[in-house]
Amino acid sequence: MELKRVLLKLSGEALAGPKKTGYDEIGMLATVMNCIYVSEIFRNAGMKTEIFTPFACGSMTRLFSKDAANACFADGTVVFFAGGTGHPYFSTDTGIALRAIEMEADCILLAKAIDGVYDSDPKLNPDAKKYDTISIEEVIEKQLAVVDLTASIMCMEHKMPMAVFSLNEKDAIADAMQGKINGTIVTA
Numbered sequence: 001m002e003l004k005r006v007l008l009k010l011s012g013e014a015l016a017g018p019k020k021t022g023y024d025e026i027g028m029l030a031t032v033m034n035c036i037y038v039s040e041i042f043r044n045a046g047m048k049t050e051i052f053t054p055f056a057c058g059s060m061t062r063l064f065s066k067d068a069a070n071a072c073f074a075d076g077t078v079v080f081f082a083g084g085t086g087h088p089y090f091s092t093d094t095g096i097a098l099r100a101i102e103m104e105a106d107c108i109l110l111a112k113a114i115d116g117v118y119d120s121d122p123k124l125n126p127d128a129k130k131y132d133t134i135s136i137e138e139v140i141e142k143q144l145a146v147v148d149l150t151a152s153i154m155c156m157e158h159k160m161p162m163a164v165f166s167l168n169e170k171d172a173i174a175d176a177m178q179g180k181i182n183g184t185i186v187t188a
Contacts, residue, residue, distance in 0.1 A: 001107075001163075001179040005073065007081065008109040008173065009096040024088035031092050032057055035082040048077040054086030054095075066102060073103075093147035097154040108155070108162045109176045110146070115166035116184035117146050133185045136162075146186055155188055162186040 032053060039049040050072045052064040061082065062068060072079045084095030100108045114122070115130070117139065122128040136156045139146050146152065146164060155162060165176055165183030175182065 001181065001185070003106050003177070003179045005103070005105050006107045006109050006177065007096060007100045007103065007105045008111060008176070009092070024090075027092065028055075028083045028086065031084060032061060032082040035080040036060055039078075039080055042078050048075070049080065050077050051080045051082055053081075053083040055083055057083070064099075069103060091148045091151065093151035094154065097147065097151035097160065100160050101154060101158045105160070108160060109173075110162055110164045111167040111173060111176070112164060113167065114164075115169070115182070116164050117144055117186065119144070131184045133187060135187045139186060146184075155186075159188040161188045 032051070035051045039051055042049050050069075051061040052069055053061040054064050056063060064081070069079050069081075081096065081099045084090060084092040085098060086095075096108060099105075117131045117134055118128040119131070119142070120128045122130075134144075136152060138144075140149070140152050140156065146162065147155070154160070163176060163181040163183060163185050165172055165181055167173070169182060172182070
């Protein structure tokens with residue numbers, strides 16, 4: 001799989017364990033903190049980064065603008081989108097689907113606490129089958145919850161593929177950025 005422009009969604013569960021609260025605003029801010037953390041790792045590795053949010057967040061981030069984000073991409077800057085849509089009742093899944101479609105990404109990379117998409121929960125079913133490839137239509141039909149239903153439908157309607165992989169594997173993000181997906185490809 002050759003990738004030129006991708007969006008990486010870091011799962012909050014993969015970074016910080018299960019979500020304990022239902023407050024959307026806290027969840028949005030948590031994604032900002034996650035992006036600041038990962039951005040610093042990338043900067044320490046010598047990369048330029050920029051974090052965009054849909055709401056003002058001090059000097060640590062920039063207010064999202066498609067033109068500004070595209071200018072960063074053109075400059076070779078690693079761009080992070082944090083804060084979801086900036087509105088309650090919309091998940092960060094929906095936020096990343098929206099940004100991926102808006103930015104004309106090649107693919108959404110989903111770094112999760114699990115290593116791909118399964119036909120059932122592998123924690124509950126030891127015989128769960130992992131998919132190497134599955135269509136977004138099948139994900140929706142089988143209610144596999146790779147991302148929430150709103151994000152799934154947006155990806156289906158806009159033909160946005162996804163790659164699901166485990167954040168816990170060595171070099172997982174670097175491999176995924178090079179198109180080496182050790183997980184599941186969700187076709188659109």
